[in-house]
Amino acid sequence: MSLALNLFTILSVSIGAFFFLAGTVGLLRFPDPLTRLHALTKADNLGLGLVVMGLLPQVQWPLGTMKLLAVWLFVLLAGTTVSQLMARAARREGPDA
């Protein structure tokens, strides 16, 4: 059981790290602010979600679990808000605005 959980952690965190890598590559390579934000949300949402999910079996129930979930929710909330603000600013000041 513990082996299966460890395998699950390794797999989930690795996939999460892959999404972070993909998001960062997109951030560096994409041509304009809106597509760059689009790339970043992949890292934020999928990457962080997978990393947190992978770490859940490794922490103590219930405090550790709740802490991880709280971190996940707060990062989601902050990331989403900042993306919205940046996207609107970019659209206002963008070349085709």
Add this chain to the structure above:
Amino acid sequence: MTLALAVDFGLALLVLAVAGWTIAVRDTFAAVIGFVAYGLLLALIWVRLAAPDVALTEAAIGSGLTGLLLLGAAARLRAIETPATAPGTALRWVAGGLCVLVAAGLAALVLWLPDPAPTLAPMAVAHLPATGLGNPVTGVLVAYRAIDTLLEAVVLLPALIGVWSLASDRCWGGAPILRYPRQDGALTLLAQVLPPFGIILGIYLCWNGADEPGGAFQGGAVLAAMWALILLAGLADAPPVSRRWLRVLLVAGSAVFLAVGLAGIWIAEAFLAYPAGYAKPLILIIEVVLTLSVAVALGLLIAGPPAEDPT
């Protein structure tokens, strides 16, 4: 090389790179963003050095709050800023030479430290039970070196007066305006959802400072950030700076600290000394009032000079 060492090495390189970029970049706004990232990385390094108290302060005040103040300054300067001109060769050489001297001096000091380095840590821990505290850092801050903390609390007030003095005559005594120029649903939602959690966290940091990492300044910074968020979203307005209750709140922390310190001359044996047995409750009272004062002062620092006609 172990994995932890590799992570530390990477962190150190990253901090150096971000620091170099912050200095080299010409755009003020970009430099401020670099400074904030630098502060957050530095906080991670303090965590790795097992100094969570310093990490909390660095993240909350060094990076977050100072970053906000610098962002505000950059936004104000944007209208009148001229593009920076490259300094002359001679000036560059002098600046570079002085930097090398400072770095070499610091490196020499660190390398020539006696082994083991001189430390007061064992003494600080040995006398901690007398204060009733569990966190030696808080013990140093409010008991052994209380005078430093008192001055830190007091210095916020001249800083705030400095910011207020930028107000125009017409607006003197009025309310500062810190509001995102456009109504924005996302920002409003964040300012409605986050503050309840932030306020709990701020109180927790203050209360927990006695036994665990945390304290008045960290807690106050979190509370101030929540206030700034609410102001920014336009959910509430800052009070006019001439309000009596506001000024009482601002000086309350320093005043209580000073009063307890002065009382120490008679009821204990020295200025800022606590009478035996009453150290813990007195420290707690100081911390609570100080947190409130720090939160209000930091919030008003972020809000900027009065910009609204008081009438």
